[in-house]
Each structure stands twice: as structure tokens, then as C-alpha cells.
Amino acid sequence: MYNIFTQWLTLSVIFFAVIYQTEWLEVVTLGGLLTGTTLLAAFVTVLVRLCRRLPAVAGCVVAVAGTLVGMELLCRLLPGYVIADRLILTVFLALYGCVAARMADILERMD
Numbered sequence: 001m002y003n004i005f006t007q008w009l010t011l012s013v014i015f016f017a018v019i020y021q022t023e024w025l026e027v028v029t030l031g032g033l034l035t036g037t038t039l040l041a042a043f044v045t046v047l048v049r050l051c052r053r054l055p056a057v058a059g060c061v062v063a064v065a066g067t068l069v070g071m072e073l074l075c076r077l078l079p080g081y082v083i084a085d086r087l088i089l090t091v092f093l094a095l096y097g098c099v100a101a102r103m104a105d106i107l108e109r110m111d
Contacts, residue, residue, distance in 0.1 A: 004045060007107065011100055012041035024089040028080030036074045036081065043070045044097065048104045056105060064097035 016037040019025050027033040047066040051059045071093055075081040083089055 004049060007100075007104065008041050008045040010103070011044060011096075012037050014099075015041055015096065018092065024083070024085045024092065026082040026084050028082075032078055032080045036078055040067070040070045040074060044100050045104075048100050051101075052104060052108060056101070059105070060098050060101040063101040064094045067093045067097035067100070 016033065019027070019033065019037070027036065044063060044067050048059065048063050051062045054062065068090065071089075075083060
């Protein structure tokens with residue numbers, strides 16, 4: 001059964017794998033990367049769950065905006081986050097928010 005905790009874990013793994021393998025966002029320590037990954041995925045998961053009553057397009061827009069705001073908060077609050085390529089990171093975060101919204105939508109229909 002796919003619930004909120006496994007959705008959070010899936011989004012965490014996706015974000016960690018992409019950021020770890022690319023150079024769009026430089027994080028000084030592995031612990032900082034794990035903390036940021038966990039916090040951002042938890043924030044996006046809760047945000048998507050709260051906005052599930054909205055139409056699909058509005059939910060996707062809210063998820064993208066929440067992902068971008070969450071990443072900006074992470075960069076300001078956690079030490080050691082340096083954005084190397086802002087444009088590509090923004091595109092990735094927009095896709096990440098859309099994937100999170102669609103994943104929640106599809107999984108809600110399956111239940």
C-alpha cells in the first residue's frame with residue numbers, strides 16, 4: 001500500500017539521487033544533503049496532500065510554487081548550500097513539483 005510515508009520516501013530518494021549526481025546544487029556535507037532532501041520532500045508531500053481537493057492544474061501549480069519556495073528556504077536556512085546553475089535547478093524543481101502532484105493524483109485514484 002502506498003501512503004504518505006512511502007510517497008515522502010520516494011520523493012526524497014528522487015531528489016537525493018538527482019542532486020547527488022549533478023552539479024546544479026552544491027552541498028558541502030552529505031548530512032546536509034540528507035537533511036535538506038528529507039525536509040523538502042516532507043514539505044512537498046504535505047503540501048500536495050493539503051491541496052488534493054484543487055483541480056489537477058491548480059494542484060500542480062501549488063506544488064511547483066511550494067517546491068521553489070521550499071528550496072529557497074533550504075538554501076537560506078541550512079549552511080553549505082550553493083546554487084551553481086539556477087536555471088536548470090529551477091526547471092528541475094518545477095518538474096519535481098509536477099511529478100509530486102501527479103504521483104499523488106494517480107495514487108489517490110488507485111485507492
